Amino acid sequence: MFAGSAACLVVTLCITIGIGTSFAGAGGVNTAGFGLGDSVVSEDASQTEALGVASDTGVRESSQLANSAQRDITKGIEAIEAKEEADRIAAEEAARAEEEARIAAAAEKQAEQVATNPPAIDLSEVDFSVGKEAFIEEWTARIDAYLAGSPLAGQGVTFATAAWDNGVDPRWSPAISNTESSKGAVCFLPYNAWGWGSSSFSNWEEAINTHVAGLASVYGHTITYSAAQKYCPPNYDHWFSSTLSEMQRI
Template sequence: MAVLLAAPCLGAAPAMAWAVTEETEAKISDAQRRIEESAAAYDAALSRIAELEQQVADNEQRIAELTEELPAQQERSDDAVTVLYKMNREGNSLINMVLASESIVDFLTRIDYLMRYQDRNLETIRTLKAMQQELVDTQASLGAALAEAEEQERQAETSLAEAQEAREQAQREAQEEARREREAREAARKAAEEAAAAAQRAAEEAAREQEAAQGENDEQPEVEAPPVEEVPSTNPSDDGADWSNDKASFVAQWAPRINDYLAGSPMAGTGEVFAEAAWDYGVDPRWSPAISAVESSKGAACFRPHNAWGWGSASWGSWDEAIRAHVSGLARGYGYTLSESAAKKYCPPNWQHWYNRCAEEMNMI
């Protein structure tokens, strides 16, 4: 299994952040698939609704035009019918025209004139019928478009509800995991403190016994404290993401916050892309921007073009493409938000430091 290596985790000793692997790319969870499918269905429904709204507007405009034009066309058609009736009644037969003509040229001229005159009147009548049929067809198309728009709205509501429920579930699970990790860290801290205190007491007792055995003039040995390893000490606050909103409201809430955080950096102005990607893939909207700060000072020191996250050897042609790819990878390979397990996978050599840095950055957004 190929494992992609990334640029060194900033702010720490040289160590490599591990990007998503082929395995995590291939094994998308059912929950994540549900999130992504609901987002795609919601976007597709909204896109179709927009198309139908334009179709409805075009149909309504054409109906208004036809309704305005039809009375005049009806009047012209009535006049044409009257003319044709008179032509037939007055006996403009072929024999009459032959008898009335002074020459063959005169006869042909009369024939051509009458044919043109008749065709023009017939065309007036045909135009009326065509306009009437177009009106009927346009009204039917309008009705069908309105019915489909209503169906698409129902589908959008269903997809939105599914999207909201799936994201809220991911959020709840992440909060529960964070709670368990905090409790485990607290228990480990207490156990470590008790073990250190016991070791200190044992060392002091051993030192006293040695001092008593060697006499008062002997030099007292120094008691060394056990080394202290950095542990996760900063927890990201709850993201406060309101997944009960629709996508537009979610983006409107988070894009300005992320833009404020990224202001002045090479990634300035990408808050809307981060927020859209967070919605589409169902992750904490602060996580990817925070990692960009830890790994590349918000895009100032990229390992590869537009790779602000130490994301393997990947490179992209734009921030838009890069952000969406990274957020997708986080969702599929690391979960909803920052966790100890995610930190151990993303930056295993010094995951504790990486975890603390990410948490600090997330709390700034």
């Protein structure tokens, strides 16, 4: 009985010593002995790595989304601003076109009114019945007085004689010289005081005779509104009133 108990004790001690030795050799609990160590550590590391990757991926995706959103908003704002500017320019152009059309319509209406109701001509009649000598004498004095101090001074007799010979109002050519060149002061061609085509002349006598004869053949006996429209199309209304005013002074 004692011997059996001793044997059991020895076995128990051996087992205990073996287990202790195992613990001591491992420096603590030998998890490998329980089938846990490597698999648990490996799983923890994998989870940690996965979490790290997921975290980095999330940060990058968030950053990309933020940048994408910022770019999209900027483009949208630029598009809106561009459209607003285009609309503003279009509105200004439409308003300008409307104003120009209104001005053009008013000018056209005014031209129609003037054409159908030309200004009245207040000129005393030129009396050709007095005879050539009396006619030239009277109009030479009046034209010389009008041209005094100008480059055309002293040409009254030339104007009066040309007017008699061509049956033209003797005031018309001298008055046109004032409208076109300030009585010969600013001729655009030599001795051309009337803006008469592209002609130049050798002297005042040649120029005056040519101009008065041209008035008779193309424009008529005296100034008219239709003659002004033909003589100076771009500015006929002003031309008419200015020339008529000068004729009234002679």
